[in-house]
Amino acid sequence: MQIAFLTSLHESSTIKSNKIRKRYMANFAPDVLFQISSFPITNTLIDTLLVDAVLIGSAVYFTRHIKDVPNIFDNIVEYVIESFYSLTESIAGKNTRKIFPWFMSFFLFIVLANWSGLIPGIGSFGFYQTVNKKAELIPFVRSAASDLNTTLGLAVVSFVATHVLAVRTVGIKTYLSRYFSLNPINQYVGILEIISEFTKVISLSFRLFGNIFAGEVVLTTIGSISNFLAPIPFILLELIVGLVQALVFAMLTMVGMALLMVPHAEEHS
Amino acid sequence: MSITFTGGIIIAIGGALPALAIGLIGAKAMEAIGRNPDAQGKILPAMLLGMAFAEAIAIYSLILAFIK
Numbered sequence: 217m218q219i220a221f222l223t224s225l226h227e228s229s230t231i232k233s234n235k236i237r238k239r240y241m242a243n244f245a246p247d248v249l250f251q252i253s254s255f256p257i258t259n260t261l262i263d264t265l266l267v268d269a270v271l272i273g274s275a276v277y278f279t280r281h282i283k284d285v286p287n288i289f290d291n292i293v294e295y296v297i298e299s300f301y302s303l304t305e306s307i308a309g310k311n312t313r314k315i316f317p318w319f320m321s322f323f324l325f326i327v328l329a330n331w332s333g334l335i336p337g338i339g340s341f342g343f344y345q346t347v348n349k350k351a352e353l354i355p356f357v358r359s360a361a362s363d364l365n366t367t368l369g370l371a372v373v374s375f376v377a378t379h380v381l382a383v384r385t386v387g388i389k390t391y392l393s394r395y396f397s398l399n400p401i402n403q404y405v406g407i408l409e410i411i412s413e414f415t416k417v418i419s420l421s422f423r424l425f426g427n428i429f430a431g432e433v434v435l436t437t438i439g440s441i442s443n444f445l446a447p448i449p450f451i452l453l454e455l456i457v458g459l460v461q462a463l464v465f466a467m468l469t470m471v472g473m474a475l476l477m478v479p480h481a482e483e484h485s
Numbered sequence: 486m487s488i489t490f491t492g493g494i495i496i497a498i499g500g501a502l503p504a505l506a507i508g509l510i511g512a513k514a515m516e517a518i519g520r521n522p523d524a525q526g527k528i529l530p531a532m533l534l535g536m537a538f539a540e541a542i543a544i545y546s547l548i549l550a551f552i553k
Contacts, residue, residue: 244551419541426544429551464537 242339242432246363247354259355260363263338267328267360308474311385315473318377322370323466326361330428330458333359334451339432361428361461364421371421374469375413382476394480416472420465427461491553499546506539 246258278293286294297320304319305312333339342355360366383391395406431454438447514532518525 422545422548423537423541426541426548430544430547433551460533460537464534467534 241352242362242429242436243352244429246365247358249354249356258363258365259342259358260360260366262357263329263332263360264366266357267325267332270328271324304470307471308477311474311477314381314385314477315470318374318381318473319466319470322374322469323462326370326424326462326465327459329360329366330462331455333362333428333432334454334458339435359428359432361424362432364425367421367425368417370424370465371417374420374465374472375417378469378473378476381473385477386479390479391476394476416468420468424461424465427457431457492550495553496543496547496550499549500543503539503543506542507536510535510539 246260248256248258249262250257278290283290300320300323301312301316304316308315338357339355339359341357342353344351345354346352379391395410397403397406435447435450435454438450510532514528517528
């Protein structure tokens with residue numbers, strides 16, 4: 217009896233090794249699903265469209281149905297907006313009205329994009345494609361910030377918005393006096409400031425990309441080990457990480473805007 | 486004879502000092518809360534923000550570990 221059991225085990229293992237091993241490892245580069253006349257549509261782009269639909273839909277709904285007696289959803293929205301507005305006010309002071317829309321938009325977009333990667337079906341529902349004799353799963357929708365293109369785009373938008381707002385608020389002369397000056401010490405500081413602006417873009421994009429992409433890899437790895445009850449603490453971790461990274465991105469943008477909108481000498485007082 | 490760094494060793498070295506930094510931030514925050522428990526609402530968000538910045542450096546080395 218024992219020997220028969222052992223040989224049957226051996227047989228089943230050889231049968232298994234003949235099948236194509238199908239594993240899903242999150243792809244570093246985004247997966248292009250199809251092209252619309254040489255513009256590639258990736259699965260992360262579809263996720264940004266989803267997040268856009270939710271955001272714009274809820275914004276339109278909440279502004280159209282303002283009542284005197286708010287119900288629970290209005291209360292939540294008002295609470296979130298007020299707490300972020302007071303946070304912006306404590307840092308930005310008199311430029312709050314210009315900075316707050318950017319802060320809130322970045323935060324809401326990134327937090328919804330991060331959380332959308334945890335919805336069942338997103339990142340796991342897709343089709344198989346053979347790449348290098350291995351079958352790879354290409355999901356239909358994937359979390360938006362797990363694509364370096366999205367995070368780089370967000371960081372570039374934040375950079376351009378900061379500088380355009382700064383030029384509009386303090387004028388081009390004061391804005392340029394921060395970076396270029398005849399005094400050699402100030403010029404040295406100015407060169408460091410120019411470099412720090414570019415590293416801010418890189419750091420913002422890579423921080424968000426790394427956190428969300430590493431979270432995807434962790435979830436797929438844990439899922440490949442045991443997909444029942446074991447991923448629950450990691451999904452909770454991803455919820456928290458998504459929220460914190462959205463907050464960090466938005467707060468860095470906001471602080472950068474608030475600092476650039478004040479003349480260089482005043483900000484150190 | 487040449488030595489190449491790949492994968493695990495990159496993240497192992499690159500994650501050591503950020504881990505120390507996060508621990509120091511947490512320790513100082515605990516100290517501050519212990520001295521003044523009422524200020525917890527102000528210390529906690531600032532601590533989380535500082536930890537997110539320190540973690541970003543480890544994330545940079547994680548990206549490079551993935552590439553290799």
